Amino acid sequence: MDSYIVKDGMPYCLDDFFTLHARTCHGCDTIITGSYIEAMSNYWHPDCFVCQKCRRPPEGNENIYELNALPFCLKCYHEVASSVNNGRSKSQNKVLRSTEITKHHTVVKS
Numbered sequence: 001m002d003s004y005i006v007k008d009g010m011p012y013c014l015d016d017f018f019t020l021h022a023r024t025c026h027g028c029d030t031i032i033t034g035s036y037i038e039a040m041s042n043y044w045h046p047d048c049f050v051c052q053k054c055r056r057p058p059e060g061n062e063n064i065y066e067l068n069a070l071p072f073c074l075k076c077y078h079e080v081a082s083s084v085n086n087g088r089s090k091s092q093n094k095v096l097r098s099t100e101i102t103k104h105h106t107v108v109k110s
């Protein structure tokens with residue numbers, strides 16, 4: 001038994017899991033073959049679910065700000081939003097609290 005991944009309380013070996021649930025990372029557009037994060041209706045490598053500007057992962061209880069379906073930290077969100085929304089009406093932006101962001105699917109090494 002090598003690594004496995006748990007989904008809905010059921011363990012799957014990696015081969016079966018990724019055959020059944022092939023996911024493309026929304027951050028880098030490659031197939032995910034390990035731990036991943038489910039957030040904002042998309043799937044992400046843990047390393048890719050970071051602020052899309054400064055590449056910093058959210059810390060602790062930090063909120064993530066969604067803009068154009070991409071995650072940003074507060075500081076970058078304000079910078080990007082002010083340039084994106086320049087002179088236009090606000091697009092729908094969503095604040096995601098860290099506690100409701102994600103389901104974290106972790107590969108368990110046995």
Ligand SMILES: [Zn+2]
Nearest residue numbers: 025028045048
């Ligand atoms: Zn990725």
Ligand SMILES: [Zn+2]
Nearest residue numbers: 051054073076
């Ligand atoms: Zn940032």
